[in-house]
Amino acid sequence: MISQFVLVVVLGLGAAGWFAGRAKARLLYTGRGSLAAMPGYHAWHLLLWIVIPALLVWTIWAGISPAMVRDAVLADPAAAQLPASDFERDAILGEARRLAADPAAAVFNPLAAGLADTFRSVKLRFDLIGAALALLAAFAGGAFGYTQVRPDFPARTRVERATLSVLLLASLIAVLTTAGIVLSLLYESGIFFSAVSPIDFLTGLHWAPKTGSGPDLGKDFGAVPLFWGTLFIGAIIAMIVAIPLGLMSAVFLTQYASARMRKWLKPALEILAGIPTVVYGYFAALTVAPLVRDFAAAMGSQNPSSESALAAGLVMGVMIIPFVSSMADDSIAAVPQAMRDGSLAMGATKSETIKRVLLPAALPGIVAGVMLAVSRAIGETMIVVMAAGAAARLSINPFDSMTTVTYQIVQLLTGDQEFNSPKTLSAFALGLVLFVVTLALNIVALRVVKKYREAYD
Amino acid sequence: MISSSWQSPDMQRRLASRHSAERRFKATGLFAIVLSLGFLAFLLVTMLAKGLGGLDLAFLTGSDSTDASVAGVWGAAKGSILTMAVTLALSFPLGVLAAVYLEEFAPKGQRWVEWVEVSINNLAAVPSIIFGLLGLALFINFLHLPRSSPLVGGMTLALMTMPVIVISGRNAIKAVPPSIRDAALAIGASPVQSVFHHVLPLALPGILTGTIIGMARALGETAPLLMIGMRAFVVTPPGGFTDPASVMPMQIFLWSDEIDQGFVQNTSAAIIVLLVLLMAMNGLAIYLRNKFETRW
Numbered sequence: 024m025i026s027q028f029v030l031v032v033v034l035g036l037g038a039a040g041w042f043a044g045r046a047k048a049r050l051l052y053t054g055r056g057s058l059a060a061m062p063g064y065h066a067w068h069l070l071l072w073i074v075i076p077a078l079l080v081w082t083i084w085a086g087i088s089p090a091m092v093r094d095a096v097l098a099d100p101a102a103a104q105l106p107a108s109d110f111e112r113d114a115i116l117g118e119a120r121r122l123a124a125d126p127a128a129a130v131f132n133p134l135a136a137g138l139a140d141t142f143r144s145v146k147l148r149f150d151l152i153g154a155a156l157a158l159l160a161a162f163a164g165g166a167f168g169y170t171q172v173r174p175d176f177p178a179r180t181r182v183e184r185a186t187l188s189v190l191l192l193a194s195l196i197a198v199l200t201t202a203g204i205v206l207s208l209l210y211e212s213g214i215f216f217s218a219v220s221p222i223d224f225l226t227g228l229h230w231a232p233k234t235g236s237g238p239d240l241g242k243d244f245g246a247v248p249l250f251w252g253t254l255f256i257g258a259i260i261a262m263i264v265a266i267p268l269g270l271m272s273a274v275f276l277t278q279y280a281s282a283r284m285r286k287w288l289k290p291a292l293e294i295l296a297g298i299p300t301v302v303y304g305y306f307a308a309l310t311v312a313p314l315v316r317d318f319a320a321a322m323g324s325q326n327p328s329s330e331s332a333l334a335a336g337l338v339m340g341v342m343i344i345p346f347v348s349s350m351a352d353d354s355i356a357a358v359p360q361a362m363r364d365g366s367l368a369m370g371a372t373k374s375e376t377i378k379r380v381l382l383p384a385a386l387p388g389i390v391a392g393v394m395l396a397v398s399r400a401i402g403e404t405m406i407v408v409m410a411a412g413a414a415a416r417l418s419i420n421p422f423d424s425m426t427t428v429t430y431q432i433v434q435l436l437t438g439d440q441e442f443n444s445p446k447t448l449s450a451f452a453l454g455l456v457l458f459v460v461t462l463a464l465n466i467v468a469l470r471v472v473k474k475y476r477e478a479y480d
Numbered sequence: 481m482i483s484s485s486w487q488s489p490d491m492q493r494r495l496a497s498r499h500s501a502e503r504r505f506k507a508t509g510l511f512a513i514v515l516s517l518g519f520l521a522f523l524l525v526t527m528l529a530k531g532l533g534g535l536d537l538a539f540l541t542g543s544d545s546t547d548a549s550v551a552g553v554w555g556a557a558k559g560s561i562l563t564m565a566v567t568l569a570l571s572f573p574l575g576v577l578a579a580v581y582l583e584e585f586a587p588k589g590q591r592w593v594e595w596v597e598v599s600i601n602n603l604a605a606v607p608s609i610i611f612g613l614l615g616l617a618l619f620i621n622f623l624h625l626p627r628s629s630p631l632v633g634g635m636t637l638a639l640m641t642m643p644v645i646v647i648s649g650r651n652a653i654k655a656v657p658p659s660i661r662d663a664a665l666a667i668g669a670s671p672v673q674s675v676f677h678h679v680l681p682l683a684l685p686g687i688l689t690g691t692i693i694g695m696a697r698a699l700g701e702t703a704p705l706l707m708i709g710m711r712a713f714v715v716t717p718p719g720g721f722t723d724p725a726s727v728m729p730m731q732i733f734l735w736s737d738e739i740d741q742g743f744v745q746n747t748s749a750a751i752i753v754l755l756v757l758l759m760a761m762n763g764l765a766i767y768l769r770n771k772f773e774t775r776w
Contacts, residue, residue, distance in 0.1 A: 207617035275509025299700025374505035402607020
C-alpha cells in the first residue's frame with residue numbers, strides 16, 4: 024500500500040519538477056543561443072534528479088528494512104515467550120508476517136496470532152520512515168536539480184547520457200536471461216547430481232524416478248530411454264514427415280508456382296506454424312492417435328496403445344513443415360541465378376536442374392534448416408505431453424507409447440511435490456541436457472548458414 | 481543424319497520419359513503442399529465440427545466449472561489478458577530499447593556486444609519449456625513471487641518474447657535508410673535526437689508487426705506456464721495481477737484431460753476462440769505491414 028503511495032507521490036513530484044524546470048528555463052531564454060539546451064531538456068533533467076534518488080532510496084530501504092523490522096519485533100516484550108531455537112522462531116515470525124499482510128491467512132501457531140499486531144505496527148513504522156527518507160531524497164535531488172537550471176548548463180547531454188545508459192541496461196537483459204537460465208539449471212542440477220551420479224543419469228537404461236535417498240538411487244534415474252524417445256519422436260518420425268513435405272513444398276513454391284499462387288499458398292502454409300502447440304496436442308490425442316491405434320490393430324498388433332510415438336511424431340512433423348519449407352526456400356533462393364541458367368542452357372529440364380544443381384548447391388543451408396527444425400522438435404512439449412505417453416521404454420516400434428525429456432519435465436514439476444527431492448530436481452538436469460543439445464544444434468546450424476552465405480556472396 | 485536421330489523412336493521415348501519425369505516432379509511438389517494444407521483443413525474442420533455447437537454467450541462469459549455444460553472460457557480469457565498485459569508492458573519497451581542500442585549505439589566489434597547478440601539469437605531458439613524452468617527457479621523459488629499468478633506468467637513470457645521483438649526491431653531499424661540519419665545530423669540534431677525523433681518513428685510499423693507476432697506466440701504458449709503452476713481451477717475470473725489464474729491454452733489443456741464427454745465440445749470451442757484471436761492478431765500484423773511498409 025505504502026509503496027504504491029510513495030511511487031505515486033514521487034512521480035507526481037517529478038511531474039511538478041518537470042513543469043517547474045521548463046518554466047524556469049523558459050524565463051532564462053532571452054533569444055537565440057542564450058540557453059545551452061532547450062527548456063524541455065532542462066525539464067527532463069530536473070525530473071530525473073527528483074525521481075531517481077527517491078526510487079533508489081526506497082529500493083535500498085525495501086532491501087534492508089525487513090531485517091530491521093525483525094529485530095524490532097524480537098525486541099518487543101510480546102516476543103519474549105518465543106522459543107529460543109532460531110528455526111522455530113523464524114517459522115513463527117514468518118507466519119506472523121503473512122498474518123500481518125493478510126488477516127485472512129491461515130494460522131497454525133497461536134503465538135503468531137499474538138505477534139501479528141506487533142508486527143503490523145512495527146512494519147508500518149519502518150515503512151513510514153522509508154517513505155519519509157524517499158521523499159526527502161526527492162526534495163533534495165529536486166532542489167539540486169533546480170539550481171542546475173542555468174543558461175550554460177548542458178542539460179541535453181546529461182539527459183542523453185542517462186538515455187544511453189537505459190538503452191544499455193535494456194540490451195543487457197538478454198545476457199542476464201541467458202546467464203539466469205544457465206545458472207539456475209546448473210545450480211538445481213548440481214544438487215541433483217550430488218545425489219545421483221551423472222554417469223548413472225546419462226547412461227542408465229531404467230527410468231523410474233522416486234523420492235528418497237540412498238546409494239541405489241542412481242539405478243532409477245537412467246535417462247537413456249527418455250533421450251531415445253525424444254530422438255525417435257522429434258528427430259526421426261517428425262523429420263520423416265517434415266523433410267520431404269517441407270522440401271517439396273519449398274521447391275514447388277519457389278520453382279513452379281506462379282506469383283499469384285505463391286502469394287496465397289505461402290501464408291496459408293505459414294498458418295501451420297502459427298497454431299498453438301496445445302491445439303496440435305489436442306488434435307493428436309483426439310483424432311490422430313485413435314486413427315493410428317486402429318491402423319496398428321489392422322496391422323495385427325496386439326492391444327495397441329492409444330498413446331503412440333507415431334501419433335505424436337506425425338503431428339509434430341506437420342507442425343515443423345512450414346519451418347523446414349521456409350529454411351529451404353531461403354537456401355534455394357540464395358543459389359546464384361547463373362548456376363540455374365547454366366544448367367537450363369545445357370538442355371536440362373527444370374526438374375533435372377532442381378535435382379542435380381539447385382538442391383546440391385543449397386544442401387548446406389537445407390541441412391542447417393533441418394538441424395534447427397530438430398532442435399525445435401525435441402524441445403516441443405505440449406504435443407508429446409498430450410499424445411506420447413508416460414512409459415519410459417526403449418523400443419523401435421512406432422506404435423508403442425514412448426516418453427520424452429520434455430514430457431518428464433512437465434510430469435516431475437507439476438503437482439504438489441516437495442521441491443528438494445532428487446525426483447523433482449531431476450527435471451532441471453533433464454532441462455540442462457535439453458538446453459545444451461538445442462544450443463549446440465543452433466550454434467552449429469547458424470555457423471553453417473553463415474559460412475554457406477559467404478560461399479556464394 | 482542429325483535430324484533423323486532426333487526423330488528416332490529411341491530419342492522420342494527418351495524425351496517423353498524426361499518430360500513425364502518433369503510432370504511427376506511438379507505434381508509431387510503440388511501434392512506435398514496440398515497434403516500439408518489438407519492436414520490444416522482437416523484440423524480446422526474437426527475443431528469446428530466438434531466445437532461450434534458449444535459456442536454461445538454463456539460459454540464466452542462463463543468461467544471454469546466441474547460441470548461441462550456451465551463451464552465457460554471468460555475466466556481463462558481474462559487470465560490471458562492480464563498475463564499478456566504484463567508481457568507487453570515488459571517486453572515491448574525493453575525489446576525496442578535493446579534493439580535501438582544494438583543497432584545504433586553499440587560500439588562495433590566489442591567482445592561484450594557480440595555476447596549480447598549471440599545470446600539474443602540463441603534465446604530466440606531456446607525451447608519454451610526452458611523459460612518455464614527459469615521462471616520456476618528465479619521468480620518462484622528465489623524471489624517468492626505468487627505462484628500461478630498473471631504477474632509471474634507474464635514475466636516468464638516476457639523473457640521469451642523479448643528476443644523476438646529485439647530481432648524484428650533491429651531489422652526494422654536497419655531498413656531505415658542512412659540518409660534519414662544523415663539529414664537529421666546535418667541540421668544539428670544529436671545522435672540520440674536523430675534516432676528518437678526520426679529513425680524510431682519510421683521503424684515503428686515494422687517493430688509493431690514483430691511485436692504482434694511475438695505476442696501471438698506468447699498467447700498460444702502453454703509449456704512454460706505449466707512449469708510455474710498456472711493451472712489453477714478458476715471459478716471466478718482473476719481480479720488482479722497476483723491472483724491465481726489460468727490462461728486460454730492452459731484451459732484447453734486442462735479440459736482435454738477431463739473424462740466427461742461434455743468437455744470435448746468445450747475444448748474444441750475454446751480452441752476456436754483461441755484460433756480466432758490468434759488469426760485476428762496475425763491479420764492485424766499483416767495489415768500493418770502492408771499499410772505502412774515503405775519502399776525506400
